[in-house]
Amino acid sequence: MSSKALDQFLNENLNDLKERGLYNEIDPVGTPNGPVIKINGKELINLSSNNYLGLATNPRMKEKAVEAVKEWGVGAGAVRTINGTLELHTRLEEKIAEFKATEAAVAFQSGFNCNMGAISAVMNKNDAILSDELNHASIIDGCRLSKAKIIRFNHSDMDDLRQKAKEAKESGQYQKIMVITDGVFSMDGDVAKLPEIVEIAEEFDLITYVDDAHGSGVLGKGAGTVKHFGLSDRVDMQMGTLSKAIGVVGGYVAGKQNLIDWLKVAARPFLFSTALTPADVTACTEAITILMESTELHDKLWENGNYLKQGLKSIGFDIGNSETPITPVIIGEEKATQTFSKRLYEEGVYAKSIVFPTVPRGTGRVRNMPTAAHTKEMLDNAISIYEKVGKEMGII
Ligand code: PMP
Secondary structure (H helix, E strand, C coil): CCCHHHHHHHHHHHHHHHHCCCCCCCCCECCCCCCEEEECCEEEEECCCCCCCCHHHCHHHHHHHHHHHHHHCCCCCCEHHHHHCCHHHHHHHHHHHHHHCCCEEEEECCHHHHHHHHHHHHCCCCCEEEEECCCCHHHHHHHHHHCCEEEEECCCCHHHHHHHHHHHHHHCCCCCEEEEEECEECCCCEECCHHHHHHHHHHHCCEEEEECCCCCCCCHHHCCHHHHCCCCCCCCEEEEECCCCCCCCCEEEEECHHHHHHHHHHCHHHHHCECCCHHHHHHHHHHHHHHHHCCHHHHHHHHHHHHHHHHHHHCCCCCCCCCCCCEEEEEECHHHHHHHHHHHHHHCEECCEECCCCCCCCCEEEEECCCCCCCHHHHHHHHHHHHHHHHHCCCC
């Protein structure tokens, strides 16, 4: 017999979400997650994936992953610290360190558990963390898990950060203080002010932690936000994910050797959760090899991003202030934003609406993630569908 209390909790909460129109129905995608996908047999131009460089279906990576499965099997067989560290994992970590221009790197099973594990391995209840108010959920959870005092600063507000860093330092209450930020903020596509953050950090002896989930493969000719600003030897912890531009799955931290040595003995997902599979790590190593060989995919991503932005802007949409290929189309009111996205879907474009509480009330947007794999024709089609729906709804 099932628990009555659980049933009551589940039914009440599910009904509440459904009544408020916030219950997210998931439609499985019936094709690889490329620039065009099919959902329930319907063909859609895909502007909602994080597969920035199109690597999720890259032929070289697929071939390497298949070879790895044949040679090494489908599972790593253990957690990293028992005997789940295959030579394949070490190879990937060396490659990440080379790519990021750091002494060493360590890979985790996802970006999310990497943030949970790495933040809580370094910070504890005697410490404080200065966290940008728009940081990703996995950063927030990692900070909470650490039990450090969390001090939020206004989004990319360097005066606020400096003031809070000064107060925290001068209070003498904390053994260590960290400043943590996304490199690229995925809701608006804006870039963290890393040169100023690093200066403040150096003034007040803050540990610097950059989550570059959306910057890797995109900025710094592919090497990320830290490299973009030429700060590779001035940021302590460069975190990233292998699931977005790299196209596979996993997360990592790159930094000095002593940091990586510590994470390998203290980060709990590394110690207690089974290692990434042979296929995953081999495909990721190949992805980084591809990015280090040529900037072709990176350049194509930017060309497509600029093309889409220009196209949407020229027909009258408000596309915000993105500094990266991420292209939000600001609609405003929540319901209108959801209807807009639904109409795009009906017309053949998959672009998700993002509304309160993910973004402030009244700033609902449809977020577009163009990739290197889109053709001009696909983008032109998407732009004309945007124009049709925008005119129909009186937005342009
Ligand atoms: N950090 C940021 C900024 C992200 O956007 C995401 C993914 N949404 C993650 C971490 C988590 O990465 P992963 O999907 O690899 O778990």
